[in-house]
Amino acid sequence: MPETESAIAANDAFYSAMLTCDFDLMDELWATGVPVNCIHPGWHNLVGREAVMESWKAILLNNAPPNMTVHEATASIYDDLAVVICSEVFPDMTLVATNVFVREEGEWKMILHQAGGSVQSLAKLGDQGGYLQ
Amino acid sequence: MPETESAIAANDAFYSAMLTCDFDLMDELWATGVPVNCIHPGWHNLVGREAVMESWKAILLNNAPPNMTVHEATASIYDDLAVVICSEVFPDMTLVATNVFVREEGEWKMILHQAGGSVQSLAKLGDQGGYLQ
Numbered sequence: 001m002p003e004t005e006s007a008i009a010a011n012d013a014f015y016s017a018m019l020t021c022d023f024d025l026m027d028e029l030w031a032t033g034v035p036v037n038c039i040h041p042g043w044h045n046l047v048g049r050e051a052v053m054e055s056w057k058a059i060l061l062n063n064a065p066p067n068m069t070v071h072e073a074t075a076s077i078y079d080d081l082a083v084v085i086c087s088e089v090f091p092d093m094t095l096v097a098t099n100v101f102v103r104e105e106g107e108w109k110m111i112l113h114q115a116g117g118s119v120q121s122l123a124k125l126g127d128q129g130g131y132l133q
Numbered sequence: 134m135p136e137t138e139s140a141i142a143a144n145d146a147f148y149s150a151m152l153t154c155d156f157d158l159m160d161e162l163w164a165t166g167v168p169v170n171c172i173h174p175g176w177h178n179l180v181g182r183e184a185v186m187e188s189w190k191a192i193l194l195n196n197a198p199p200n201m202t203v204h205e206a207t208a209s210i211y212d213d214l215a216v217v218i219c220s221e222v223f224p225d226m227t228l229v230a231t232n233v234f235v236r237e238e239g240e241w242k243m244i245l246h247q248a249g250g251s252v253q254s255l256a257k258l259g260d261q262g263g264y265l266q
Contacts, residue, residue, distance in 0.1 A: 035209040037218050037231075039249065045218050045229050047207070074180070076168040076244070078235055081214045083245060085170055085178050096178050098170075098231065098247050102211055111209070112216060114231050116172065116249030 007075035007082035010101050010108035015070045021060045027053055031102055031109035039114040041095055067091060082108055088115060140208035140215035143234050143241035148203045154193040160186055164235055164242035172247040174228055200224055215241055221248060 001009070010029070017026040030036055030049060038052040039045050040059070046052050073086035080103040088095040100112035134142070143162070150159040163169055163182060171185040172178050173192075179185050206219035213236040221228040228250035234241035 034211060035216075037209075037216070039218075039229050039231065041249065043229075044227075045220075047218075076170075078167060078214050078244070079212060081211050083168075083170070083233065085172075085180075087178075094177075096172050096176075096247075098172065098245065100216065100233070111211070112231065114229075114247050114249065116247065117175065 003077045003082070004075040007077065007084055007101055007108055008073050010082075010110070011073050011075070011084040011086065011099050012070070014099060014110060014113070015068075018060070019065050019068065021063070021065050023057055023060045026056045026060060029110050031104050031111050033104060034102055034111060036111045038112070039116075041115045041117060093117060136210045136215070137208040140210065140217055140234055140241055141206050143215070143243070144206050144208070144217040144219065144232050145203070147232060147243060147246070148201075151193070152198050152201065154196070154198050156190055156193045159189045159193060162243050164237050164244050166237055167235055167244060169244045171245070172249075174248045174250060226250065 013025065014029055016022070017029060030052065032049065036049050036052050037045055037047055038055060040055065046055055067090060069089050071087045071089050073084055075082050075084045082101040084099045084101065086097055086099070088097050095115050095117035097113065097115040099110060101108035102111050146158065147162055149155070150162060163185065165182065169182050169185050170178055170180055171188060173188065179188050200223060202222050204220045204222050206217055208215050208217045215234040217232045217234065219230055219232070221230050228248050230246065230248040232243060233245035235244050
């Protein structure tokens, strides 16, 4: 599988974990041997695997799956690192997400997620409750 | 210079370009040989060097320097890639930025900037005019 396709497949798995509220899959997808960071829309930066996974546990286990589809995922490969940028499309708003993956034992594992949007988008996301701090 | 320090120095140069509205320095700081992306706060994803540099030209040449200081910059190195995350602190709000650099001819060059914040932060940034689409 070409590298861009395998990176986009890893990105798809990340959103599959979000859309099925599958914490175990989410946990598998994040790198274990290198630093990781996560910036949910409107949140501060979460540093380190423990803080990042705690945030996903709170999001995935306490909320209904988001009504979202993922579009326009493009991957850029820099040796053992992949930067995937995509649109998170909700019924009435769109966020932009950067997802960065590192190759760990031959598999793309996540090291960074940052999602953000316009003032209007974030305000609407806040209305859905639970996702914004 | 340790790799984390040189990556943070590149990050400092990026903010120096912003704070002095120095477009030529900004232009020098972005990679030329690999894909680049830029997601300004509240903007959509800008793809490719031409679109990214046009946005910086519009921002740097048409606005007063932002009243901002940069704090808590931390760099994580993954071989020839550096991920720097920092806080962009304005007088009454804070954004979080991810800046990713690749080593190009021995120097850290930018491939990605994404800045975002809370609903409240972005609304305040919008009040300053010019920076948000």
